[in-house]
Amino acid sequence: MAQENQKEEKITFNIDKDRNFSEWFTEIIKVAELADMRYNVKGFVVFQPWSVLAMEAMYDLYERALQRKGHNPMWFPAVIPEKNFFLERSHVEGFAPEVFWITEHGASEKLEEKLALRPTSETAIYQMYSLWIRSYKDLPFKAYQRAQVWRHETKATRPFLRSREFYWIEAHDVFANEEGAMRQVHEDMEIAEEILHKKFGVPFIFFKRPQWDKFAGAVNTYAADAIMPNGKIVQQPSTHLLEQNFSKAFDVKFRDSDGNEKYAYITCYGPCISRMFASVIAMHGDSKGLKFPFEIAPKQIVIVPIAADKNNAVMKKAQELADLLSANYRVEIDASEKSPGEKFYYWEMKGVPLRIELGPKEVKEKKLTIYRRDTNKKEAVSEKQLLKFVESSAGEITENLCASADKYFSGIIKDAKSLDEIKSAVDSGKIARTNFCSTELGGAKCAETIEKQLGARVRGTRVDKSEKPSGKCAVCGKEAKEVVYIANEY
Amino acid sequence: MAQENQKEEKITFNIDKDRNFSEWFTEIIKVAELADMRYNVKGFVVFQPWSVLAMEAMYDLYERALQRKGHNPMWFPAVIPEKNFFLERSHVEGFAPEVFWITEHGASEKLEEKLALRPTSETAIYQMYSLWIRSYKDLPFKAYQRAQVWRHETKATRPFLRSREFYWIEAHDVFANEEGAMRQVHEDMEIAEEILHKKFGVPFIFFKRPQWDKFAGAVNTYAADAIMPNGKIVQQPSTHLLEQNFSKAFDVKFRDSDGNEKYAYITCYGPCISRMFASVIAMHGDSKGLKFPFEIAPKQIVIVPIAADKNNAVMKKAQELADLLSANYRVEIDASEKSPGEKFYYWEMKGVPLRIELGPKEVKEKKLTIYRRDTNKKEAVSEKQLLKFVESSAGEITENLCASADKYFSGIIKDAKSLDEIKSAVDSGKIARTNFCSTELGGAKCAETIEKQLGARVRGTRVDKSEKPSGKCAVCGKEAKEVVYIANEY
Numbered sequence: 001m002a003q004e005n006q007k008e009e010k011i012t013f014n015i016d017k018d019r020n021f022s023e024w025f026t027e028i029i030k031v032a033e034l035a036d037m038r039y040n041v042k043g044f045v046v047f048q049p050w051s052v053l054a055m056e057a058m059y060d061l062y063e064r065a066l067q068r069k070g071h072n073p074m075w076f077p078a079v080i081p082e083k084n085f086f087l088e089r090s091h092v093e094g095f096a097p098e099v100f101w102i103t104e105h106g107a108s109e110k111l112e113e114k115l116a117l118r119p120t121s122e123t124a125i126y127q128m129y130s131l132w133i134r135s136y137k138d139l140p141f142k143a144y145q146r147a148q149v150w151r152h153e154t155k156a157t158r159p160f161l162r163s164r165e166f167y168w169i170e171a172h173d174v175f176a177n178e179e180g181a182m183r184q185v186h187e188d189m190e191i192a193e194e195i196l197h198k199k200f201g202v203p204f205i206f207f208k209r210p211q212w213d214k215f216a217g218a219v220n221t222y223a224a225d226a227i228m229p230n231g232k233i234v235q236q237p238s239t240h241l242l243e244q245n246f247s248k249a250f251d252v253k254f255r256d257s258d259g260n261e262k263y264a265y266i267t268c269y270g271p272c273i274s275r276m277f278a279s280v281i282a283m284h285g286d287s288k289g290l291k292f293p294f295e296i297a298p299k300q301i302v303i304v305p306i307a308a309d310k311n312n313a314v315m316k317k318a319q320e321l322a323d324l325l326s327a328n329y330r331v332e333i334d335a336s337e338k339s340p341g342e343k344f345y346y347w348e349m350k351g352v353p354l355r356i357e358l359g360p361k362e363v364k365e366k367k368l369t370i371y372r373r374d375t376n377k378k379e380a381v382s383e384k385q386l387l388k389f390v391e392s393s394a395g396e397i398t399e400n401l402c403a404s405a406d407k408y409f410s411g412i413i414k415d416a417k418s419l420d421e422i423k424s425a426v427d428s429g430k431i432a433r434t435n436f437c438s439t440e441l442g443g444a445k446c447a448e449t450i451e452k453q454l455g456a457r458v459r460g461t462r463v464d465k466s467e468k469p470s471g472k473c474a475v476c477g478k479e480a481k482e483v484v485y486i487a488n489e490y
Numbered sequence: 491m492a493q494e495n496q497k498e499e500k501i502t503f504n505i506d507k508d509r510n511f512s513e514w515f516t517e518i519i520k521v522a523e524l525a526d527m528r529y530n531v532k533g534f535v536v537f538q539p540w541s542v543l544a545m546e547a548m549y550d551l552y553e554r555a556l557q558r559k560g561h562n563p564m565w566f567p568a569v570i571p572e573k574n575f576f577l578e579r580s581h582v583e584g585f586a587p588e589v590f591w592i593t594e595h596g597a598s599e600k601l602e603e604k605l606a607l608r609p610t611s612e613t614a615i616y617q618m619y620s621l622w623i624r625s626y627k628d629l630p631f632k633a634y635q636r637a638q639v640w641r642h643e644t645k646a647t648r649p650f651l652r653s654r655e656f657y658w659i660e661a662h663d664v665f666a667n668e669e670g671a672m673r674q675v676h677e678d679m680e681i682a683e684e685i686l687h688k689k690f691g692v693p694f695i696f697f698k699r700p701q702w703d704k705f706a707g708a709v710n711t712y713a714a715d716a717i718m719p720n721g722k723i724v725q726q727p728s729t730h731l732l733e734q735n736f737s738k739a740f741d742v743k744f745r746d747s748d749g750n751e752k753y754a755y756i757t758c759y760g761p762c763i764s765r766m767f768a769s770v771i772a773m774h775g776d777s778k779g780l781k782f783p784f785e786i787a788p789k790q791i792v793i794v795p796i797a798a799d800k801n802n803a804v805m806k807k808a809q810e811l812a813d814l815l816s817a818n819y820r821v822e823i824d825a826s827e828k829s830p831g832e833k834f835y836y837w838e839m840k841g842v843p844l845r846i847e848l849g850p851k852e853v854k855e856k857k858l859t860i861y862r863r864d865t866n867k868k869e870a871v872s873e874k875q876l877l878k879f880v881e882s883s884a885g886e887i888t889e890n891l892c893a894s895a896d897k898y899f900s901g902i903i904k905d906a907k908s909l910d911e912i913k914s915a916v917d918s919g920k921i922a923r924t925n926f927c928s929t930e931l932g933g934a935k936c937a938e939t940i941e942k943q944l945g946a947r948v949r950g951t952r953v954d955k956s957e958k959p960s961g962k963c964a965v966c967g968k969e970a971k972e973v974v975y976i977a978n979e980y
Contacts, residue, residue: 038621039614040571041605046618049562049633056563072539073546077655078568078607078638079531079590097596100569102607104591105642115531117568117592117607124529128536131528143539148568152595165567 013289013349021230025282032290032350034281035159043157043164047274050350051160053298053330054280055167055273059146061199061295062169062271065191071142071171076124078148079115084123088249094216095119098151100164117150122217122242122268125172126250133264136176136256140184144171144269160278161234161490168272174252174264181241181265185222188239188269189463192224196236196271201293201402202226202279203409204236207460207485210439210447215240215268225459225487226279227412231429233459233489234279237271281351283405290351291373293398300329301390302352304343306359308335317363321356321386329390348373353397354390374400413485418474419453422486426456431487435480437473443482446475450486459485503779503839511720515772522780522840524771525649533647533654537764540840541650543788543820544770545657545763549636551689551785552659552761555681561632561661566614568638569605574613578739584706585609588641590654607640612707612732612758615662616740623754626666626746630674634661634759650768651724651980658762664742664754671731671755675712678729678759679953682714686726686761691783691892692716692769693899694726697950697975700929700937705730705758715949715977716769717902721919723949723979724769727761771841773895780841781863783888790819791880792842794833796849798825807853811846811876819880838863843887844880864890903975908964909943912976916946921977925970927963933972936965940976949975 013031017024029035034051047055063073079102085092100117104110118124133141150165157163171188175181189206196202204224214221215238223238247253247263256262284291294300303322308314318333325331332352334343340357347355357369357378366383374397381389414425416432425432437443439461447458461467461482469480503521507514519525524541537545553563569592575582590607594600608614623631640655647653661678665671679696686692694714704711705728713728737743737753746752774781784790793812798804808823815821822842824833830847837845847859847868856873864887871879904915906922915922927933929951937948951957951972959970 036618036621039567039618040574041567041569044567044569046567047565049564052563052565055565073542074539075537075542075545075657077529077531077534077536078640079534079655081530084530099595100592100601100605101594101598102590103593104604105589106587108591111590114594115590128526128529131526150568165569167565 012345014287016287017229017285021228021282024285024287028281028285028289028349029159037159041164043153045159045163047167050298051277054292054296055277057296057298058200058273058276058280059167059169062191062195062273063144063146065195066144066169066171069142069187069191070140071144071173074143074145076118076121076128076145076147078118080118080121080124082114082116084127085116087123088217088246091122091217091246091249095151098153100150100152118147119149119151120270121145121147121149121170122172122246123250126246126252126266129172129174129264129266130251130253133174133252133254136254139174139176139254139264140180141174142171142184143173144169146273158490160274160281163274166272167274168270171269173267173269174247175267176254176256176262176264178243178265181243181267184267184269185239185241188237188267189222189224192237192271196224196226196276196279198402199293199295199398200276200280201398201405202236202276202283203402203406205485206463208439208463209238209460210443210458210484211441212444212447213458213460217242217245219243219245222463223460225431225485226283227409227431227487228279228282228490229408231412231426231488233431233457233487234275235489236276236279237269239267239269242266242268283408284401285351288345288376289349291401292351292353293401294353294394295398297351297353298330299332299350299352300394301325301331301354301356302343302347303331303333303356303358304340304347305333305335306340306357306362311360311363313363314358314360318358321358321368321383324387325390344371348376354393372397416474416486417471419450422450422456422474423454426454426486426488429488431459431485432456433483433485434474435469435471436482436484437476437478438481439484443473446473449475454486456486456488459487461485502835504777506777507719507775511718511772514775514777518771518775518779518839519649527649531654533643535649535653537657540788541767544782544786545767547786547788548690548763548766548770549657549659552681552685552763553634553636555685556634556659556661559632559677559681560630561634561663564633564635566608566611566618566635566637568608570608570611570614572604572606574617575606577613578707578736581612581707581736581739585641588643590640590642608637609639609641610760611635611637611639611660612662612736613740616736616742616756619662619664619754619756620741620743623664623742623744626744629664629666629744629754630670631664632661632674633663634659636763648980650764650771653764656762657764658760661759663757663759664737665757666744666746666752666754668733668755671733671757674757674759675729675731678727678757679712679714682727682761686714686716686766686769688892689783689785689888690766690770691888691895692726692766692773693892693896695975696953698929698953699728699950700933700948700974701931702934702937703948703950707732707735709733709735712953713950715921715975716773717899717921717977718769718772718980719898721902721916721978723921723947723977724765725979726766726769727759729757729759732756732758773898774891775841778835778866779839781891782841782843783891784843784884785888787841787843788820789822789840789842790884791815791821791844791846792837793821793823793846793848794830794837795823795825796830796847801850801853803853804848804850808848811848811858811873814877815880834861838866844883862887906964906976907961909940912940912946912964913944916944916976916978921949921975922946923973923975924964925959925961926972926974927966927968928971929974933963936963939965944976946976946978949977951975
């Protein structure tokens with residue numbers, strides 16, 4: 001297969017992730033064949049099988065969680081008429097600069113109306129909600145789509161982290177009142193905890209964003225900030241309380257139990273699968289390459305037959321084990337011509353959680369040698385115990401990776417009392433916690449100062465606990481109304 | 491939920507599918523909430539949860555079959571630079587008239603280069619294959635993507651059957667020689683048999699298309715023709731032998747074992763999920779509404795509690811059964827305020843394969859009443875036997891629907907010896923089999939006569955058997971070289 005070439009150039013991957021994260025990230029994407037950046041449209045990449053298999057498993061887990069919480073899947077058109085865009089004023093201001101416009105078809109024939117290639121789907125979806133929702137009995141109305149969105153980003157693009165095309169889920173939920181909507185915001189955060197943290201092993205903090213950093217058209221934005229090994233924040237799922245802004249713009253009304261017609265309360269939630277994948281590989285990898293939580297590993301088990309050319313029983317047994325395991329797991333037999341050592345390095349670099357080494361000795365003794373990528377240790381496992389071993393390792397591997405990510409994350413916050421202390425915290429890859437005048441629009445000037453002087457940004461106030469400031473704003477010296485967090489971001 | 495409104499207007503669905511297929515098809519899409527045609531861009535529809543759940547299950551089965559046969563999944567950009575389109579001459583001629591072009595971003599700023607919204611992905615993918623494939627050891631190279639494609643159709647659009655946006659899979663496979671490529675064409679046909687026929691219950695015949703009706707850029711096109719209850723053909727998966735046409739245009743070369751550099755042989759395969767869904771509902775439905783093969787039913791089992799307001803044990807038992815079944819199946823409890831009769835009609839219209847009726851009597855006797863939508867019959871099943879019953883019914887339901895579709899399909903071919911006989915066959919909803927001069931370009935004129943006079947089209951020659959003509963072409967009277975099939979099409 002295509003990896004042949006790269007293998008010839010470089011048999012072993014060996015980059016210190018903690019010291020040279022940027023190089024590690026760029027190289028592992030290439031060497032593990034996660035994405036190819038040579039596609040000939042700027043800001044667009046090709047996602048290769050090794051990342052797609054993982055991202056499909058991630059979609060599956062996230063979608064199942066949404067469905068368990070009462071969401072139905074739907075598929076909306078990728079194109080949105082220009083006029084829809086102008087119905088919600090702040091939304092269009094926020095998104096219009098990034099829209100790709102379809103204006104022609106065939107031999108340069110003009111379309112009757114310009115069509116936006118969706119950058120997000122509020123303006124496509126809510127006009128239909130307006131038709132579908134009639135009565136309080138229709139509420140809550142919870143639905144989502146897995147979809148790509150396209151944004152003409154002006155910031156530098158990086159595969160998985162920021163591209164002009166990305167793969168996400170967008171959930172759009174409708175409620176009779178603000179309480180229902182706020183409960184949904186909390187449910188969205190719980191789903192992130194259940195899936196992004198516990199299944200993908202990526203820790204984060206949910207912040208209520210300052211008023212100057214909201215989703216265009218939202219009343220409030222709540223966003224999960226995860227961190228990369230270089231101390232830069234990457235924003236993961238965000239959920240937005242739109243209240244009645246869009247229901248007024250798109251006429252999403254319902255007849256309440258009291259007989260009156262009312263505008264509905266809407267929330268939207270955007271977990272981005274391709275971006276979460278960036279956090280997954282960045283959090284768990286090491287100098288040998290990738291590591292994957294078990295449930296989302298592209299292949300979960302690789303079987304490496306040893307000396308199979310001299311012993312027919314080896315390949316037979318390898319196939320037998322693969323058949324046994326394939327009922328529940330994604331399994332690969334590496335029957336290539338490489339040496340066992342080369343195969344070991346290769347699959348360690350690719351991050352396969354379990355490797356079964358199977359030679360004549362193992363076949364004879366009915367005892368397998370199994371390597372765990374999370375611990376980089378081998379164990380002897382009797383053939384009879386194989387299924388049980390895989391089942392219990394599966395959970396352990398995910399928990400183990402999650403725990404070490406948590407450990408790294410737990411030391412990431414540093415208190416800071418002045419611009420200098422904030423600078424020293426963020427420069428050393430930490431998140432600075434500091435007193436701050438305000439996260440209402442009045443605080444925007446201090447945030448600007450931080451951004452200009454330190455290149456760092458105010459992330460907002462914590463959602464999981466209420467923190468009271470004691471003292472003055474670290475920037476302007478006025479009385480602080482909030483405790484905010486500040487960090488560098490991708 | 492949203493169905494409320496429609497329910498109020500129309501509690502029962504009752505349209506004779508065989509007599510009024512067109513009305514049946516239009517109405518069931520609306521009443522069962524499969525797709526909403528009120529989206530405000532021409533030719534684009536919104537796919538609603540009830541169809542999306544089924545289509546996701548269909549994607550899953552099809553993708554797993556492709557993966558079992560050695561295909562890897564990948565995700566390519568939805569946009570293709572204009573220049574790529576002009577590299578394969580017949581391809582651009584075929585597709586250029588249908589392309590949507592992205593020309594601007596933001597506030598009417600021109601893009602440096604026009605981008606096609608992909609109508610199909612050969613011109614996006616093969617330039618990357620050219621980078622990825624180096625040696626005969628890289629071959630066969632088999633990969634696919636699940637993706638949407640967009641075509642500015644000029645024909646009338648109909649939801650699922652023909653839209654300007656559709657949901658498909660495209661597999662693109664590369665081989666060292668023509669034999670490898672032809673084997674793939676046959677494997678593609680086998681996958682259609684395994685999934686579209688045996689799992690989705692849709693029978694079809696694979697035809698080798700006449701030379702004037704090939705995929706733009708192909709040497710040969712092989713396409714599965716299924717039939718609708720009104721006798722109109724709908725083309726299902728097609729697989730194309732591209733030979734070296736695209737490998738020459740996109741420089742897909744490999745170094746062979748003899749040391750020489752050679753152009754590769756490529757095939758592409760396009761099973762369209764949203765269109766297969768049209769065949770699924772059309773083949774299996776009846777006057778009461780939808781029927782689904784078990785594996786792809788949006789919900790597989792609905793539990794209807796009866797007199798639950800008077801007996802607490804009923805809801806408790808319903809939840810218990812739902813929990814038991816949910817581990818393996820898609821289950822819904824209908825706890826709405828409707829009467830049991832209304833619920834029965836509703837879920838029959840929606841096509842749920844199994845309905846468990848659960849009242850105080852069933853709870854007390856530990857005996858369930860289970861209704862099967864395929865046979866429209868009820869059975870008493872002891873609670874203990876529930877899982878076993880569901881498991882065995884699952885297979886039976888799919889086989890049963892498949893068998894009755896096969897039965898309908900088996901009588902569909904009618905021999906015809908003249909234009910009049912062809913007309914009488916296709917007018918009565920049959921596929922005419924007839925002697926024909928040639929499926930090379932020389933036969934195009936006779937095909938045109940048929941199209942102009944009868945509105946029907948020559949589908950090609952059978953792939954599953956070789957048929958020798960005896961006599962003259964039914965149109966021009968010249969000696970017939972082929973036996974072809976002719977039918978009306980959507």
